[in-house]
Amino acid sequence: MDSTLFHYLDYAVYGTAILVMLIGFYGTMVKKSLLKIVISLSVIDSGLNLLIVTIGYYKGGTAPIFSPGFLKNFKDVSKMVDPIPQALVLTAIVIGFGVTAVALALVIRLYRHHGTLNIDEIKNLKW
Amino acid sequence: MKKVLVILLLAVLGYYTAATFFDIGFGQPHFIKGLEPVKDIYLAQTVKTLKVSNAVTSIVVNFRGFDTLGEVTVLFLAVTVLGSVLYKKRHEVGERSVLFSASSIVTSGSKLLFPAIILLGAYVFIHGHLSPGGGFQGGVIIATGFLLMLLSYENYSVSHTALSVVESLAGITFAGVGLLGFLHGGTFLQNFLPTGVLNNLFSGGIIPIIYIAVGFKVGAELTGVIYTVLHEKGQSNG
Amino acid sequence: MEMIHIIFLIFLGGAVLTYFAGKVSKVLQDIFFLLSVLVPAYLFFANVGIGKEVTLTLGGITLVWGVNHFSWLFSLIVLGLGSMAAIYAIGYMKGKERKGYFYFNFILSIMAMMGILLSLDLVSFFVFWEIMTWSSYLMTVYNGHETQRIGIKYFVFSAIGAYAMLMAIVIVHHVAGSFMIGSMINFYPNMSLSLQIWIPILFLMAFGVKAALMPLHVWAPDAYSNAPMAYTSVFSGALSKMGIYGMVIVLVTMINQIPQGFWFREVIAWLGGITAVLGTLWAIKQDDAKKLLAYSSVAQLGYIIVGIAIGTELGMLAGLFLAVMHALFKGTLFMVTGAVEKQTGTTNFTEVTGLIRKMPWTFFAALFSIIALAGIPPLGGFVGKWMLYEALITSNHYLLVIVIFFSSTAAFLYCYKFLFGFFLGQEEKEWAHVKEAPVVMLVPMIIMSVLMFVLGTFPGLILKPINSGLVDLGYIDTFKHLWNTSIIFNAWGDHVVLQPILYYIIAIFVFFALFLTWKGHKTTRYVTTKDISSSGEVPAEDENLTFSVGFMQPFLRAVAPAMRRQIDKYYTGIADGLESLFEFMRRIYTGNGQTYAVYVIVFVVVVLLFKSVLF
Amino acid sequence: METVLMDILGAVVTFLVAFVVGMTYGGLSRKITARVQNRKGPPWYQNFIDAFKLGFKKSAIHHGVMHHLGGAFLMVSSVMTLMIVPVLSHNNWFPNLNFQGDLIFLLYIMTFGPLGMALGAGQTGNPNSAIGVTRGLSQMVGFEIPWVLALVALMIQYHTTSITGLMAAQAHSGTWLMFSSPFAFIAAVMAMLGMFRYSPFDIVGAPTELASGPVSENGGKYLFVMMSSGSVFTFAKLTLYVDLFMGGADNLLILLVKTFALYLIPMLYGMTTPRYRTEQAVRWFWGWPSFFGLLAILQAVIF
Amino acid sequence: MVGTPVLFIAIPLLAAFLIPLLGMIWKELVRIVPGLVLTYLLILAINLLNHVLVHGPIVEVIAGWVPPIGINLVFSAFSGFLVTLMIFLGLLVWIYSYRFKRNVEYEPALKYFLMLMMLITGSVGIVLTGDIFNMFVFIEITSISAYGLTAFYKGRNSAEASFKYVMMGSIASTFLLLAIMIIYSQLGTLNMADIARKIHLMNPTLKIVSYIFFVTALGIEAEIFPLNGWAPDAYAEAPGPVGAAFAGIVVKAAVYAIIRYTYTIFDLSSSFSFLIIIGMITLIIAETAAIRQEKLKRMLAYSSIGQMGLVLVAFGFGTKEGVFAALFLMLNHAIIKSLLFFSGSYLVYNSTEKNIKEVNGMSKFLPVTSLLFAIGAFAIVGLPPFAGFWSKLSVLTAAADSNMILIMVLVLMVSVVELVYYLRVVNRIYFFKKEADTKPHKPTFNALFVMLVLGAIILLIGFYPDAVTGMLHKASASLMDKGQYIHNVLSLK
Secondary structure, eight states: OOOOHHHHHHHHHHHHHHHHHHHHHHHHHHHOHHHHHHHHHHHHHHHHHHHHHTTTTOOOOOEEEEEEEHHHTTOOOOOOOGGGHHHHHHHHHHHHHHHHHHHHHHHHHHHHHHOOBBGGGOOOOOO | HHHHHHHHHHHHHHHHHHHHHHHHHHSSOOOOOTTHHHHHHHHHHHHIIIOOOOOHIIIIITTTHHHHHHHHHHHHHHHHHHHHTTOEEEEEGOOOOOOOOOOOOHHHHHHHHHHHHHHHHHHHHHTTTTOOOOOHHHHHHHHHHHHHHHHHHHHHHOOOOOOHHHHHHHHHHHHHHHHHHHOOOOOOOOOOOOOOTTTTSSSSSHHHHHHHHHHHHHHHHHHHHHHHHHHOOOHHHH | OOOOHHHHHHHHHHHHHHHTTTTTTTHHHHHHHHHHHHHHHHHHHOOOOTTTTEEEEEEEEEEEEEEHHHHHHHHHHHHHHHHHHHHHHHTTTTTTTTTHHHHHHHHHHHHHHHHHBBBBBBHHHHHHHHHHHHHHHHHHHHGGGHHHHHHHHHHHHHHHHHHHHHHHHHHHHHHOOOHHHHHHHHHHSSHHHHHHHHHHHHHHHHHHHTTOOOOGGHHHHHHHHOOOOOHHHHIIIIIHHHHHHHIIIIIIIIHHSTTTTTHHHHHHHHHHHHHHHHHHHHHHHHOOOHHHHHHHHHHHHHHHHHHHHOOOOHHHHHHHHHHHHHHHHHHHHHHHHHHHHHSSOOOBBBTTTOOOTSHHHHHHHHHHHHHHHHOOOOOOOOHHHHHHHHHHHHHHHHHHHHHHHHHHHHHHHHHHHHHHHHHHOOOOOGTTTTOOOOOHHHHHHHHHHHHHHHHHHHHHHHHHHHHHHHHHHTTOOOOOOOOOBSEOTTTOOOEEEHHHHHHHHHHHHHHHHHHHHHTTTHHHHHOOHHHHTTTTBBOOOOOOOOOTTTTTTHHHHHHHHHHSHHHHHHHHHHHHHHHHHHHHHHOOOSSOOOHHHHHHHHHHHHHHHHHHOOO | OHHHHHHHHHHHEEEEEHHHHHHHHHHHHHHHHHHHHTTOOTTTTTTHHHHHHHOOOOEEEOOOOOHHHHHHHHHHHHHHHHHHHHHTTTOOSOOOTTTTHHHHHHHHHHHHHHHHHHHHHHTTOHHHHHHHHHHHHHHHHHHHHHHHHHHHHHHHHHHSSHHHHHHHHHHHSSSSSSSSSSSHHHHHHHHHHHHHTTSTTTTTTTTTTTTHHHHHOOOOOHHHHHHHHHHHHHHHHHHHHHHHSSSSSHHHHHHHHHHHHHHHHHHHHHSSSSOHHHHHHHHHHHHHHHHHHHHHHHHHHHH | OOOOTHHHHHHHHHHHHHHHHHHHHHHHHHHHHHHHHHHHHHHHHHHHHHHHHHHOEEEBBBBOOOOOSSSSEEOOOOHHHHHHHHHHHHHHHHHHHHHHHTOOOHHHHHHHHHHHHHHHHHHHHHHBBBBHHHHHHHHHHHHHHHHHHOSSSSSSSSHHHHHHHHHHHHHHHHHHHHHHHHEEEEEEEBHHHHHHGGGGGGHHHHHHHHHHHHHHHHHHHHGGGGGOOOEEEEEEEOHHHHHIIIIIIIIHHHHHHHHHHIIIIIOOOOOOHHHHHHHHHHHHHHHHHHTTSSSSHHHHHHHHHHHHHHHHHHHTTTTHHHHHHHHHHHHHHHHHHHHHHHHHHHHHOOOOOBBBBTTTGGGOOHHHHHHHHHHHOOOOOOOTTHHHHHHHHHHHHHHTTOOOOHHHHHHHHHHHHHHHHHHHHHHHHHHHHOOOOOOOOOHHHHHHHHHHHHHHHHHHHHHEEEEHHHHHHHHHHHHHHHHHHHHHHHEEE
């Protein structure tokens, strides 16, 4: 790379992804509302997915689709970005969706049972 | 106090995670030299053997099709769990609670858009092996169509039985196709259909079939999720 | 199928059958019970040859069972006392609930003890050890709710001991490469010094618990006194001997091989001596017969431990002879207590008095066993005591002699208390209905009393198997050198000839007994114990003047400083402290999901921070 | 057969001698005590009169079997003690069981009597008898400690546990053990104070306070047996001390002199000291006497 | 051969999709079909296991792509043993729940059996798969079923327990994916054998970080100490048989995953001592937390956590004996803890609080259940002649052979604690007076049958450990032989 500044700016993508994750963690551990916790869990997932996709990125790479145009012009497979992280993220997103759905359902149940969304008041099970 | 502690902890965690990923490097080949990464094989085989142009699709449905089967199962399970968690006896199921009804612009607009959305979804998952998109994406688009309808019409209802039949059939298709491959070629999910020509709609062997099934399944399941949650009547404090 | 296997199968099958037979008929259950104790006993003595070994491979471990002379001796105790107690139990358990439970555990205990004796490898030794522990534990808690704390105490101590042993076993297996007891003993001199120290200590913990050695004895009084009496006679008489057996077979033979072993034996001997003293003192304090006997058992086991720990030939003879005698007299005494309990419903000295005319045969058995316990000639207890003293004196344990002597003299106090408390004193209307115990309970007591008497004059009968057992362990043959059929020698050649002494005693006794009753028995009339002249006053019929509360007060006042501290209290303190610590620790689980999430992050962060240390 | 007859005869003779001497000593002690207290006192043969009177009396009542057997036990104990103790050395009339038992046997057979007595007394149902018994047994635990310490010291010093062995050791060295093992002697004598139950250790019988008790429940023959047992015991114990510490005796006269000299010790000590309570007595025995006993053992071990 | 490993996944999935349709035909099919599937799988598993024990592992590829390209399933002696155990337990849970759920309406029953079957399938998948991302998918399948099963009962605090589980589970999957991606970014492959072959090339720091993330993620499922906050709640609130399934199936799968990573995939020599440390901490904390419990199921849960800690310790010895001991422990724990959960849930059947004191005096009303609970309690603390003894002996032998004296001491001390709290419960059952407000509930025939089968197995292993030790030895050998594993997987053409 020509300049260190740009070099570090490259990593801003990682930094952002990780920061999103950390924000999610923070929300999970500090926010009192169950809904916010669930949202925070989603935020963690988002950050993570971002991070994973970023790993598969190559500078100047194309989408891993052998469209007619690609086959005509490039033919160079190494120009494609890594498709595997994308495939994995697809799976991870779906799984994250499933978990979020379950969590939301549980929140509904908890609200039905306790009449509150404050996690500090939902501590019947302890010790 | 707790916040400070959490922030400190997260700072350390963030530092180590960041350090790790900076080590890995961004935007350039990061695999250890001399190794043959699987992705090269995948990319090569996608064109050569499977005749599928979307490499992601080939990975999701064929190379790592087993993952996708699991993924579909996860969704199926999520719906099941949702139903189980929010299960109520018949007479306890209430009407949807609606704060205010949608305006006529919304209702008629939705009616207008709904077929288009469904069509788009179907397109996306049918062409999953050729262009960006696929079963999951298409399924989600279809589900948004239903969401739109559910939001705009207070008494819009989707047949529960129909949803469950669709998702079951789609799932059976996936697993059944896999087992057919097993019977045909000895390995699960093995391709047993002619692969056709690259970039044709009818190419890629069983991949489109599976992706279409996935599309139906995802659509049905997401709709089911939305429907179930929407019919959760707000219970005012106990 | 070897005979030893058949014996164990009969025990096991008998236990299960007996348990379920109770659902069909009570009589059938009794018969099954008797058969499943007596038949294996018969088979063992009739058909199992000494020196025979059978093997069985389980889980990749070869289990070897066999009989040698030494284990034969203890088998005699176990099966003999077991059979007697079994017969007794038929009478004792009549009309009680949970008969099946009782019989089942009884048979299992006997089986486990036989298993311990027959095991030649450490794994089966441990297995049977544990079976013995839990079957006896189940007996301890037989009486229900109130006993469960006691039971847990017993089990916890046993478990600590057993786990110590288990640890020793696996370490030995690691260094010696074999689970065989023989190879452990042979390998012992080659171990590193720390192992040479730790292995015996670990074993000592296990055996010390069962043999109620001093700091580990706190379970014993409660456990002995709360088990059903028919079982306690086995519990105290035979089961505690397993600790002695283990000490001898594993410990004494092992540490004899290294010169430093001397110190070990000294420590054990002193612990045994202290146990004897403390047990005696606490026994004197008790107002309940069961407790009294329980503490007395602790004390008596102390003597036995002293005997085997000093390790000379005479000491071993003394210890083992005492072990046999203890099985006899303590077995009988617990049976007596059981009989009294069955007939009167209580065993408290302050409540029961003057049973001598109601239960003369029981009194006879009690008298004999008490005389034997006190070590008074001509009963068997004397022989053991004598040998013990001589062994101590001739092996230069002068102070230990005094300790033992003190304890055994003080034992007279509780001996008298036992006899007086139940049988003597004024007769009460409350107990006028009491009848003699059923024959089936009396017979074992009488048989064992007679045995005590015979062994008092002809100790050679039992010293002979003891001697062959010791020869098996590598001691020299002591026949004619330390004992003959009715002569016992010490190492300096001094001796006691028992036969003429017996004749003299009988002659004097008969003469004066006749003198006192001659002509008298017809002309004198019996007057009740209420008909006494107490300073010229005759007490009324409903007044009970029997002295039973604060019985040994003067003596207890004299020894009060020694009894101020109870070891039990320290253990309780430790246990309570631990429980509150645990109570505190489980608050880690706060119940808040967020806290748990924080824990996860903390875990990751800590591991990451210390990753250079950890990895 | 003849030896058996001789044995029996010897035993009877020994018993008679012990009986007579013991009774006499008892009478003398009553007399001397009276004189010291400035009373006239009964004649020295008063005990004989009492004994014979009691011995020929008929009892009208009894309290049961143990009541009979208690007395028999008592006699077994005292007579057996007597039989084990060598009365005269080198005399064919008194060998009895000298070579059949040893000191430890002796210690145990001596405790048999009190226990038998206690059982007999227990059956009478008299509360005071039980009180007396507990006191007696407690005190016994007290004085046995210095006593055994002394004996063990002797045993380890001379490597023998038999009385005849110790006597042989004295004969061999020519000195009495009371000089060669002075601490043991002191301890043993102090223990003897308790053994004889004279004041200050007479709370056991408590003759003046407890008017009833063992004695009052035993009339006639029973009392006779108790008295004769006591006399025999006194003689046997004294002889034992003489044998152990004072080189034994070759003839009866020397024996009498030595025993009487020993007998004076508890008697005179008792006249000058007030009575201890039981626990005081027990603690007293575990004090100085035991200390001397330990010294004796130290001496035996070191020298 | 009656089938291949992939059927363990495919058949239940197919059945799961079919069941809602079948339920429309005849409602009872919803209950019956999972049982049939599990029975078939059990037969399959036993057959395959017999085959594997003789002929060596079966490696099956999916979609015709040989490793490292495609996903593969490995049915070795090790994984086969676990799969058989899990399916066996799953079948028992099904039998136990079959009539248990009769009073429940159609729809919850449908969901219950679906989730149960998926729970088992997911766990089996974790064990069978040879691909790290595929393992992630199966872990998620297992977790989501577990969330659902935990929250199955209404009206209790089950939703709370389940929500905590969801929180922890999400965090777990985050770390798992991070770890997977670190590995992938370096080695470009997701196949376990391939990774194992190439891992020595990796930068050590990255290797260690990814290992830590793996252990954290899997540790949450495997109930390692600071990560197991969800576990007691989930065990306590889930239906009784599900508690058994958690202890016997889910946790086993998670531990399997940790072990697979430690033994096969990573080549960190110090990871063994790390396992010992975390296992030991887990063991100590869990057992001490259990002793003061007032609720029966929580107590069992803590005990289960502790046992898992012990399993990790045994694996941490890194020797063949250690692995053998750990496998033996896993087997025994699965059987015994299931029995305890089964019988325990009848002892406190009609209570909402599930307090321990409600078992007081139950022996008079439920004699067989009580007896079986007592046998289970005795067995789990390792008293001979029950099954637990042999595993405890082998753990200690392994510890001694690795010179881990301190570990032995700690393990034994903890065992005493364990003994105390189990004894207290047994004493309550047998020797206390019944509480006035408890209503004993007779176990159904199915439940009784299941409990008796488990009790019989405990006694069988106790008296004749050879029944299983041969298999366990082969299984441990197959885990220890890393080179063979790599060869088996990668030599396929």
